[in-house]
Amino acid sequence: MLLTSPVISTLAAAGVEVDALVFEETKPMLAGHPALSQLFGITRNGHKAYGLWGWLRAEWQLLRALRAREYDLVVHLTKRRRGAWLVRLLRPRVSVAPDALPDRFWRKSFTHRYFELQGERHMIEVHLDAVRHIGVQPTTASRRLTLTLEPETVASVRAILAEANMAPGAYIHVHPTSRWMFKAWSAEKMATVIDTLTAAGEQVVLSASPSADEMAMIHAIKARLQRPVLDLSGKLTLKQLGALIADAKLWFGLDSAPMHMAAALGTPTVAIFGPTGECKWRPWYVPHRIVASPEHLCRPCFRAGCGDGLVSDCLESLPVEAALRAIRELSEEVGRPIALAPAVIRLMPRSDQ
DSSP states (O other): OGGGHHHHHHHHHTTOOEEEEEEGGGGGGTTTOTTEEEEEEEOTTHHHHHOHHHHHHHHHHHHHHHHHTOOSEEEOOSOOHHHHHHHHHHOOSEEEEESOOOSHHHHHHOSEEEOOOOSSOOHHHHHHHHHHTTTOOOOTTTTSOOOOOOHHHHHHHHHHHHHTTOOTTSEEEEEOOOSSGGGOOOHHHHHHHHHHHHHTTOEEEEOOOSSHHHHHHHHHHHHHOSSOOEEOTTOOOHHHHHHHHHTOSEEEEESSHHHHHHHHTTOOEEEEOSSSOHHHHSOOSSOEEEEOOSSOTTOOOOSSSGGGSSOOHHHHTOOHHHHHHHHHHHHHHTTOOOOOOGGGSOOOOOOBO
């Protein structure tokens, strides 16, 4: 959802008043966007959450609210058929969606369909093709990600940090988990990187979502640590996580939503990539390093581990030294040097990009 924010900025820069319709749980990623007029939410599996009649009532209320806005344009960025139904019900003058489904209902629903040219392109550029197709060109400024943090949210996180004697800009934020845990590095290697950082005098803050898989990974990492770190896993809202990221001197973790949040907030980012592709999903418009295996020509495979076995060889073979070197190099590049002893980072073929 965060990666759609440049579409909103681009339309607004062209003089368009923009609303957004998203799933409720993703609303924090767009809430407060300065170019957004209204933000509507849909409850995923609403018939289960509200019951049949409650769901139908909520759907009718949403449709009435959308119709009242009298849209001239609908930009649909997914393959969900709800978008096609909404276009037919809202009847905008112009509507655009991916040329993704071959059936007549989909094709006849939209006035414009754009080809999702993938290849060596970032997902943000793929999204922006939707508005390019109707003659709206992005600018350098509108291409940037936008994530807005409320002052009270920032203050609440800084209060937590102050209790741990941590100051803004003085810690490294490590987020070693993902919704898709087949992207994760081993607990042993993560713990080694963290111990190396704390041995060099750096303060480290851990975070993760409260899901069982992610919390299990955090427990496994902490069990291997030689020195304590501040663990905020499962304790933060999405916007509080953003505030934690924004105040970090550097962010380190996986290809994940928090990685994109770090990019949006301008925090230098070191990201580990395994089966997913950095060309499509790399940190956007922020100083960064990618740590990935140069030896596995099969990546990116976009599989849930090798043979869909939830374990990826390209991650298992990735050495700790590659991550440490990327952290040191990026910290020096952005003027926030992290003193890691050269003996710790052995000479090896480069794996960062």
